[in-house]
Amino acid sequence: MSRTLVQPVGQKRLTNVAVVRLRKHGHRFEIACFPNKVLSWRSHVEKDLDEVLQSHTVYSNVSKGVLANSKDLLKAFGTEDHTKICLEILDKGELQVSGKEREVQLSAQFHEIATIVMDKTINPDTRRPYTITMIERLMHEVHFAVDPNLTSKEQALRVIKKLIEHFPIKRAPLRVRFTAPNSKFASLTENLDEWNANVISKDEFGSITSVVCEIEPSILRSCEEKLKGVQGRVEVLSVSAHAEGGSSVDQDDAQESQSVPAVETDPVARISEVMQKQSISSEMENLDQGQGKHQRRCKECDVLVEDKLYREHCKSGWHKHNYTRHKNGLPPLSQEECLVEMELADSKRDLKDYDF
Template sequence: MADVTVVRYSHEGEKFEILVKPDPALDYKLGKKKDISSVLVSDDIYTDSGKGTKPATDKLVKAFKTEDSAEIVKIILQKGDLNLTTDQRRKMVDEKKKQIIAFIAKTYVDPKTHLPHPPLRIEQAMKDGRISVDPQKNVDEQVKDIVDKLRSIIALKSENLQLEIVIPAQYASQSYAILKSVGSLKKEDWQNNGSLKAILEIPAAARPNVIDRLGSITKGSASVEVIQ
């Protein structure tokens, strides 16, 4: 494998490129690596890396709202298209497919049972429907189209629940951060004794995970009731 490959990014017809190390760059795109310096061959920004041509500063500012090369390189690496080998593409497709399946399992339910489909069932439905995954696109950019195609194979419904939650005082502040991260707080009522009563709206498929996380934090002392 070559020691260098390219990440390409386009903005309003202008093209930008950076040179990266293939495997570290793939790990970065998959979220497995955070250190950009270990990914880059250099922090130079090109319009055509093969010819060595570089963009004018005004074009960089127009496209990236900054002339800070470190910030620009980060944007290109995050949003640009990595030139993948065949093996890398297969690896990235597999990783993206896992993310999409996990998202669908957490967000959609079987309308007959109001329970999420098992990930293996979703995976088999994608295979049966010959539904492809774009390794370069974020989950939220392609999941709607994938769900629309899946609906001809398995029943999927996006369904929200409202939970009435009561958390004892000693666990309230820690649990509050969890509630904010997993759903939409419709109401919060802090009691005089420090306990928290809240109404939380979540995707129906996320209910088991929310109950498990709250149970772990509160040692099973939280009260969770479905009100809608």
């Protein structure tokens, strides 16, 4: 009985790696890195090179385990030291990511941009911020696409300008404190009228007068320059001044629609109405499709789910949120209540002060 000879393979094949590629002098050079470590190295968060590289080896093809030729390395980099070459490829090379990883990164950056836009804008009628769901829907309406080569702050500025052109939305004013000597307060008052500042309070401390007011963020730099001439200074109290009261625009719109019949609907109201109709129609379709099919009860969410969709339900954010509440002894939430609670948690995140 014959047996098949198993020849040893002289290649070291690497899987589940992040490949950084660099083309130089007509040759391709690659290094194998751990996933999600290259960006940490480039942002100077990760300092240990061994935590980034899977091996201090330069390849011409990582997926096939083909090592780079020593003559090609010497010609392209002037050295055969693989560690030095790996450092250069890490800094200058192009990171190769899979489609799913790229989709996750773009989705996370899209949500980050929407969060910045939500924090820096208000509804001009109610002077309250829009919800994160509404901001994301408006960004889709203007066909916004994330550019991975730009920062989230830069893209948020561009999105705000586009949204102002198409929807009833504007930048949230800055709440600042102007301080100047009493002898120069008259000139400060003239500047306040010129800046269209909304004065909130005025206090006098001996020979110094301070005024708390709200101004447009775009004129902050010019305010600082003009106050230097009157021996004054500017102190930013809040980078986004919102009206006190309710938490979202959607609640205000719902209350107004109940009390007063709408004569003319604005684009934002139409979008919110479409979102509600879509959610109701999807629920009705699920109920129609669920009749006559085997279902399982999810004890964490207290709902019936079709057998084919049960695994997807367990992977959803709704189930995970209710699972955490179940472990803490709390009752389950509906899908709408869970969405609202998650939005409130997102809106309460501490954002860094962005200087627009």
